[in-house]
Amino acid sequence: MYHGVFHVTDMTINNRSANVFARSSGGFTLIEMLVVLTIISLIIGLVGPRVLGYLAESRIKAARLQIESFGSELDLFYMDVGRYPTDTEGLGALITRPDDAEVWNGPYIKGGQVPVDPWGHAYQYHTVSDHTPPYDVNALGPEGHGVTPAKLNETANSVR
Numbered sequence: 001m002y003h004g005v006f007h008v009t010d011m012t013i014n015n016r017s018a019n020v021f022a023r024s025s026g027g028f029t030l031i032e033m034l035v036v037l038t039i040i041s042l043i044i045g046l047v048g049p050r051v052l053g054y055l056a057e058s059r060i061k062a063a064r065l066q067i068e069s070f071g072s073e074l075d076l077f078y079m080d081v082g083r084y085p086t087d088t089e090g091l092g093a094l095i096t097r098p099d100d101a102e103v104w105n106g107p108y109i110k111g112g113q114v115p116v117d118p119w120g121h122a123y124q125y126h127t128v129s130d131h132t133p134p135y136d137v138n139a140l141g142p143e144g145h146g147v148t149p150a151k152l153n154e155t156a157n158s159v160r
Helices: 008-024 030-081 090-094 149-159
Strands: 124-127 135-138
Touching: 030 090, 030 135
Parallel strands: none
Antiparallel strands: 124 135
8 A cells, every 4th residue: 555645746757658668669660670681681692602602612522522432432342343333233233232243242332322412413433444443433513414523623622
Protein backbone atom coordinates (compact mmCIF):
# COMPACT_ATOMS: atom_id res chain seq x y z
CA MET A 1 0.00 0.00 0.00
CA TYR A 2 1.26 3.44 -0.87
CA HIS A 3 1.66 5.75 2.10
CA GLY A 4 3.00 8.99 0.96
CA VAL A 5 2.26 12.01 -0.97
CA PHE A 6 1.10 11.42 -4.47
CA HIS A 7 2.54 13.90 -6.94
CA VAL A 8 1.35 14.67 -10.39
CA THR A 9 4.96 14.57 -11.60
CA ASP A 10 5.19 10.83 -10.76
CA MET A 11 2.41 10.12 -13.22
CA THR A 12 3.97 12.36 -15.86
CA ILE A 13 7.32 10.58 -15.63
CA ASN A 14 5.65 7.20 -16.01
CA ASN A 15 3.68 8.35 -19.05
CA ARG A 16 6.81 9.77 -20.68
CA SER A 17 8.80 6.53 -20.21
CA ALA A 18 5.89 4.51 -21.60
CA ASN A 19 5.82 6.74 -24.69
CA VAL A 20 9.58 6.29 -25.25
CA PHE A 21 9.27 2.49 -25.13
CA ALA A 22 6.24 2.46 -27.39
CA ARG A 23 8.02 4.51 -30.07
CA SER A 24 11.29 2.54 -29.97
CA SER A 25 9.70 -0.90 -30.40
CA GLY A 26 8.07 -0.01 -33.71
CA GLY A 27 10.74 -1.66 -35.92
CA PHE A 28 13.51 -0.51 -38.24
CA THR A 29 13.42 2.42 -40.55
CA LEU A 30 13.97 2.06 -44.27
CA ILE A 31 17.34 3.80 -44.00
CA GLU A 32 18.55 1.38 -41.32
CA MET A 33 17.54 -1.59 -43.44
CA LEU A 34 19.26 -0.18 -46.53
CA VAL A 35 22.46 0.42 -44.56
CA VAL A 36 22.46 -3.17 -43.28
CA LEU A 37 21.78 -4.57 -46.77
CA THR A 38 24.59 -2.45 -48.21
CA ILE A 39 27.04 -3.71 -45.60
CA ILE A 40 26.02 -7.34 -46.18
CA SER A 41 26.36 -7.02 -49.96
CA LEU A 42 29.81 -5.41 -49.58
CA ILE A 43 30.95 -8.30 -47.38
CA ILE A 44 29.59 -10.87 -49.85
CA GLY A 45 31.21 -9.02 -52.75
CA LEU A 46 34.60 -9.03 -51.07
CA VAL A 47 34.55 -12.48 -49.48
CA GLY A 48 32.53 -14.44 -52.07
CA PRO A 49 35.15 -14.63 -54.85
CA ARG A 50 37.85 -15.64 -52.38
CA VAL A 51 35.68 -18.45 -50.99
CA LEU A 52 34.87 -19.67 -54.51
CA GLY A 53 38.59 -19.60 -55.33
CA TYR A 54 39.32 -21.75 -52.28
CA LEU A 55 36.58 -24.16 -53.33
CA ALA A 56 38.02 -24.53 -56.84
CA GLU A 57 41.54 -24.92 -55.47
CA SER A 58 40.44 -27.57 -52.95
CA ARG A 59 38.74 -29.59 -55.71
CA ILE A 60 41.91 -29.50 -57.79
CA LYS A 61 44.00 -30.60 -54.81
CA ALA A 62 41.56 -33.42 -54.03
CA ALA A 63 41.71 -34.66 -57.64
CA ARG A 64 45.51 -34.51 -57.64
CA LEU A 65 45.70 -36.48 -54.37
CA GLN A 66 43.25 -39.09 -55.63
CA ILE A 67 45.26 -39.56 -58.84
CA GLU A 68 48.42 -40.03 -56.75
CA SER A 69 46.56 -42.56 -54.63
CA PHE A 70 45.52 -44.43 -57.78
CA GLY A 71 49.22 -44.57 -58.71
CA SER A 72 50.06 -46.33 -55.45
CA GLU A 73 47.15 -48.72 -55.83
CA LEU A 74 48.08 -49.50 -59.43
CA ASP A 75 51.66 -50.22 -58.35
CA LEU A 76 50.37 -52.70 -55.74
CA PHE A 77 48.24 -54.31 -58.45
CA TYR A 78 51.34 -54.55 -60.67
CA MET A 79 53.39 -56.22 -57.91
CA ASP A 80 50.67 -58.83 -57.36
CA VAL A 81 49.47 -59.50 -60.91
CA GLY A 82 52.67 -58.73 -62.83
CA ARG A 83 51.06 -56.18 -65.12
CA TYR A 84 48.98 -53.04 -65.00
CA PRO A 85 45.25 -53.18 -65.81
CA THR A 86 44.28 -53.06 -69.47
CA ASP A 87 42.17 -50.26 -70.93
CA THR A 88 39.09 -52.48 -70.86
CA GLU A 89 39.67 -53.48 -67.21
CA GLY A 90 40.40 -49.89 -66.20
CA LEU A 91 40.39 -48.86 -62.58
CA GLY A 92 37.71 -51.48 -61.93
CA ALA A 93 40.52 -54.06 -61.81
CA LEU A 94 41.49 -52.51 -58.49
CA ILE A 95 38.09 -53.54 -57.12
CA THR A 96 37.26 -56.85 -58.82
CA ARG A 97 39.71 -59.61 -59.70
CA PRO A 98 40.49 -59.84 -63.43
CA ASP A 99 39.77 -63.27 -64.95
CA ASP A 100 43.40 -63.97 -65.92
CA ALA A 101 44.96 -62.88 -62.61
CA GLU A 102 46.47 -65.81 -60.72
CA VAL A 103 47.56 -63.70 -57.75
CA TRP A 104 45.34 -60.81 -56.72
CA ASN A 105 45.33 -59.40 -53.19
CA GLY A 106 42.64 -56.80 -53.74
CA PRO A 107 40.50 -54.93 -53.53
CA TYR A 108 43.13 -52.23 -53.60
CA ILE A 109 40.69 -49.37 -53.08
CA LYS A 110 38.84 -49.02 -49.79
CA GLY A 111 35.09 -48.75 -49.96
CA GLY A 112 34.49 -51.30 -52.70
CA GLN A 113 34.03 -48.81 -55.55
CA VAL A 114 36.17 -46.52 -57.65
CA PRO A 115 35.66 -42.94 -56.45
CA VAL A 116 34.54 -40.19 -58.82
CA ASP A 117 36.46 -36.95 -59.28
CA PRO A 118 35.44 -33.88 -57.23
CA TRP A 119 33.22 -32.71 -60.11
CA GLY A 120 31.22 -35.97 -60.15
CA HIS A 121 32.83 -37.60 -63.21
CA ALA A 122 34.57 -40.97 -63.40
CA TYR A 123 38.38 -40.91 -63.52
CA GLN A 124 39.80 -41.93 -66.90
CA TYR A 125 42.42 -44.70 -67.08
CA HIS A 126 44.44 -45.41 -70.24
CA THR A 127 47.49 -47.55 -70.86
CA VAL A 128 50.38 -45.77 -72.59
CA SER A 129 53.46 -47.60 -73.78
CA ASP A 130 55.81 -44.70 -74.41
CA HIS A 131 56.45 -43.52 -70.83
CA THR A 132 56.83 -44.74 -67.27
CA PRO A 133 54.52 -45.56 -65.60
CA PRO A 134 52.74 -47.10 -68.59
CA TYR A 135 49.34 -45.60 -67.77
CA ASP A 136 47.57 -42.26 -67.44
CA VAL A 137 44.88 -41.45 -64.92
CA ASN A 138 42.97 -38.26 -65.62
CA ALA A 139 40.11 -36.35 -64.06
CA LEU A 140 37.46 -34.92 -66.37
CA GLY A 141 37.41 -31.61 -64.52
CA PRO A 142 34.58 -29.12 -64.13
CA GLU A 143 33.74 -28.93 -67.85
CA GLY A 144 33.80 -32.72 -68.35
CA HIS A 145 36.94 -32.69 -70.55
CA GLY A 146 40.10 -34.61 -69.74
CA VAL A 147 42.43 -32.95 -67.24
CA THR A 148 45.89 -34.46 -66.78
CA PRO A 149 47.79 -34.13 -63.48
CA ALA A 150 50.07 -31.55 -65.15
CA LYS A 151 47.01 -29.56 -66.20
CA LEU A 152 45.70 -29.80 -62.64
CA ASN A 153 48.95 -28.22 -61.44
CA GLU A 154 48.60 -25.40 -64.00
CA THR A 155 45.00 -24.80 -63.01
CA ALA A 156 45.87 -24.78 -59.30
CA ASN A 157 48.56 -22.16 -59.91
CA SER A 158 46.22 -19.97 -61.95
CA VAL A 159 43.46 -20.09 -59.28
CA ARG A 160 45.73 -18.57 -56.61
